[in-house]
Amino acid sequence: MIANVLDGIVFGIQLGLWAAGLTLVYGLGGVLNLAHGQIAVISAVALAFGMDAGLPVLPAAGLALLVGGVVGLFLDLTILRPVYRLQGEARVLLSLLLTLGVAFIVDGFLNWRYPGRSLSLFIGGGAIEILGVPMRRGSLLASAITLVAFAALFSFFRFTALGRAVRSVIEDEEGARLVGIDPARMLRLILVLSGVLAALVAVTRSMVVSVDVQAGFGITVLALIVTVVGGLGSVSGALLAGIILGIVNVIAADVIGTFMSLVILLLAAAVTILMRPSGLLGVEE
Amino acid sequence: MSERGTAGAAWTRAARSVRTLSIPVVAVGAVLAVVPLWLDHSGVLMGVAVLGLAFACYAIGFNVIFGSTGQLFLCVGALAGIGGYGGAILADTVGLPVVVSILLATLVSCVTGGLLSLIAVRRSLGVIFTGIITLIFTLTFDALLLGLGSLTGGENGFLIESGADSFIRRRIPPYYVMLVLALVFLVVHGLLRRSHVGWAWRALRDDELAAELAGVDVARYRIYGALVGAAMLGLAGATYAFTEGRISPTTFGFAQVDVVVIVMLAFGGIGTLFGPILGAVTFTIVDEVLIEFGQLRLVVYGALVLLLFLFLARGVIPTARDVVTKRRVSQASAAPD
Numbered sequence: 001m002i003a004n005v006l007d008g009i010v011f012g013i014q015l016g017l018w019a020a021g022l023t024l025v026y027g028l029g030g031v032l033n034l035a036h037g038q039i040a041v042i043s044a045v046a047l048a049f050g051m052d053a054g055l056p057v058l059p060a061a062g063l064a065l066l067v068g069g070v071v072g073l074f075l076d077l078t079i080l081r082p083v084y085r086l087q088g089e090a091r092v093l094l095s096l097l098l099t100l101g102v103a104f105i106v107d108g109f110l111n112w113r114y115p116g117r118s119l120s121l122f123i124g125g126g127a128i129e130i131l132g133v134p135m136r137r138g139s140l141l142a143s144a145i146t147l148v149a150f151a152a153l154f155s156f157f158r159f160t161a162l163g164r165a166v167r168s169v170i171e172d173e174e175g176a177r178l179v180g181i182d183p184a185r186m187l188r189l190i191l192v193l194s195g196v197l198a199a200l201v202a203v204t205r206s207m208v209v210s211v212d213v214q215a216g217f218g219i220t221v222l223a224l225i226v227t228v229v230g231g232l233g234s235v236s237g238a239l240l241a242g243i244i245l246g247i248v249n250v251i252a253a254d255v256i257g258t259f260m261s262l263v264i265l266l267l268a269a270a271v272t273i274l275m276r277p278s279g280l281l282g283v284e285e
Numbered sequence: 286m287s288e289r290g291t292a293g294a295a296w297t298r299a300a301r302s303v304r305t306l307s308i309p310v311v312a313v314g315a316v317l318a319v320v321p322l323w324l325d326h327s328g329v330l331m332g333v334a335v336l337g338l339a340f341a342c343y344a345i346g347f348n349v350i351f352g353s354t355g356q357l358f359l360c361v362g363a364l365a366g367i368g369g370y371g372g373a374i375l376a377d378t379v380g381l382p383v384v385v386s387i388l389l390a391t392l393v394s395c396v397t398g399g400l401l402s403l404i405a406v407r408r409s410l411g412v413i414f415t416g417i418i419t420l421i422f423t424l425t426f427d428a429l430l431l432g433l434g435s436l437t438g439g440e441n442g443f444l445i446e447s448g449a450d451s452f453i454r455r456r457i458p459p460y461y462v463m464l465v466l467a468l469v470f471l472v473v474h475g476l477l478r479r480s481h482v483g484w485a486w487r488a489l490r491d492d493e494l495a496a497e498l499a500g501v502d503v504a505r506y507r508i509y510g511a512l513v514g515a516a517m518l519g520l521a522g523a524t525y526a527f528t529e530g531r532i533s534p535t536t537f538g539f540a541q542v543d544v545v546v547i548v549m550l551a552f553g554g555i556g557t558l559f560g561p562i563l564g565a566v567t568f569t570i571v572d573e574v575l576i577e578f579g580q581l582r583l584v585v586y587g588a589l590v591l592l593l594f595l596f597l598a599r600g601v602i603p604t605a606r607d608v609v610t611k612r613r614v615s616q617a618s619a620a621p622d
Contacts, residue, residue: 032413082595089412094598097551100544101590108583115580217540221424228417259432266425270418274408 003133004251010139012246014208016239017146018201018219019226020153021194027170027233029187031083031095035075036198037219038106043068043199044119044211045110065199072195075102076188084184103216110213119202120210142204149200153235166190170233229272231282240280245269302479306472313562314468321457330573331456335528337569338463342521343542344549344561345470346514352556353478353486354510355493356402357416359539361546363426364515365522366537367394370430370437372523373532376447378436383448383527391519398515399508406504423539430534442533449530459528466524467562470517475558482509490556548590554600563601 022036046067050060079102083095110117157163168176169186176183201219205211226245230237248268253261272280317338324330343361350358358364371390375381381389401422405415430437437443452458477483485506488496497503526532535541549568553560571589575582597604 079591079595082598092413094594097547097594098591101587101594104587104590105584106587108581108585108587112580112584221420224417225421228414259428262428263425263432266421266428270421273410273414273418273421274404277408277410277414 004254008247008250010143012243013143013146015226016242018223019238020235021197022223023227023238024190025194028190030091033099035099035102037216038103039071039195039198040202041216044202048119061203065196068195068199069192072191076191118210118212119206138207142207225269229269231279234281237281306475310471335459339525341467341562341565343546344565346517347546348561350514354507357412358419359416360419360423362537362542363423364394364518368519368522369526369532373443373445387523390523394519395516399512402508402511406507445530448527554602557602560602
């Protein structure tokens with residue numbers, strides 16, 4: 001049981017990271033980025049190339065994060081321009097359709113150019129025992145990196161002026177504008193940040209399993225569900241929802257069987273959304 | 286007004302509706318009816334055409350739910366799949382006649398759609414939340430299709446024995462079966478739009494709160510839309526399954542059905558009567574043309590989707606209608622001079 005819970009937490013922290021970038025962009029800009037998983041895949045490809053070119057792991061991972069951020073910036077500067085001109089549901093819908101187009105292009109291109117290419121970072125060494133349960137070094141390192149990333153995100157939003165400015169836009173765009181904050185610039189910042197977070201997904205995920213060029217949609221869909229369960233725009237909600245769903249998933253897989261575990265996870269997500277439509281830690285609209 | 290008078294007026298109105306509807310529907314039917322004349326040499330192309338019509342049916346069903354009542358049902362494939370798999374299981378495993386199986390499966394799909402809508406309405410979920418809940422339903426359906434392999438054939442798919450030696454498996458008849466289905470769906474949607482139901486739908490699409498205040502039972506009319514649309518999806522899915530003879534999870538997959546249907550409908554024009562047909566025909570042809578691009582097909586498809594929504598965000602039919610209206614207005618204002 002302890003083993004299950006630990007495995008669930010490790011997977012859940014990952015899920016939280018998948019959702020973090022998505023939830024920020026949605027909460028701040030009302031933009032649903034369906035190419036989120038594809039940004040992760042592009043970064044994974046960049047990382048794999050960096051390492052093929054002889055870069056050590058750390059600089060290569062840095063390159064991947066840079067690539068993720070640049071892709072986020074690129075989306076903000078190009079196809080999201082017309083999206084920003086719309087409001088409300090029309091805005092969500094257009095962002096969803098346009099980023100879906102981007103996702104197709106990325107998937108199609110990568111499958112054509114690098115079919116079957118996948119990234120896996122092998123973290124050597126034996127298992128480490130935690131509470132008497134042997135855990136893989138790769139999973140632990142991935143979780144540690146993710147938790148550090150979350151800590152950095154939280155402190156950014158809590159302690160820096162810029163982070164507080166971003167939060168003020170999430171809470172009240174008009175009010176933020178009145179005190180001299182430019183929502184458009186904050187949004188650009190968050191798109192870059194979400195790109196970096198997506199790249200971090202690729203880096204940490206590849207320490208646990210291999211990330212192939214087709215992984216994009218799977219990442220996006222799970223990230224979307226975690227985002228909604230956690231509450232749109234809430235990073236801590238994403239982490240909490242990720243951990244809960246991760247534990248549910250692993251325990252269900254152990255008790256009932258692998259295929260039903262996905263069904264249980266989905267049902268858990270559905271029940272949460274229906275009980276609390278604003279999400280676990282979301283703000284009532 | 287006397288009882289007879291209102292009844293008479295209703296009749297005249299209904300008759301007028303049918304007349305104004307029948308001209309474009311017959312025109313569309315006539316154009317599509319000649320397609321087999323130049324495709325009948327190729328079984329593959331006829332298969333593509335039948336699939337295109339199935340997608341037209343799906344797009345009409347989705348249009349009733351999303352276009353008319355604003356509920357983003359991301360379970361088009363799953364509802365069609367309930368029809369397809371339900372029909373196949375009822376006919377082959379249970380042993381019911383094909384027509385009965387199709388109708389029962391349609392009923393199941395219809396009730397499922399109604400329940401999803403009931404949940405969304407009860408919890409007053411917005412567009413995005415309805416989308417997420419129905420997406421979760423789709424993923425659950427997919428997981429069950431794969432997991433219950435002994436019943437559904439799992440990843441390998443389901444080979445339907447029933448009706449294998451009947452006309453529905455020949456090369457040409459399936460096309461006309463699906464065409465009739467699509468035209469009937471069009472007429473049903475068109476008549477509903479002209480009835481009091483359509484009046485309520487327009488009101489709740491324009492401004493939900495205002496509609497509620499004006500006495501429109503928004504919840505009820507939303508559920509009506511979901512019931513009708515889901516029944517269309519189930520019927521089309523079941524019928525298509527029997528014409529194909531083999532169905533698999535990808536036949537009704539999210540990426541293979543829902544995404545394509547959304548693109549088709551958004552191209553034609555969400556909420557317009559003929560948008561689904563225009564979108565389905567266009568993208569079926571586009572898809573065939575793109576085969577030349579081989580593996581780059583998905584890239585070109587994505588680029589098309591991007592360009593389309595960047596420059597035609599509202600779809601072809603509404604944009605064209607705007608152009609025509611503008612021209613008329615400018616002509617009218619120029620006329621007095």
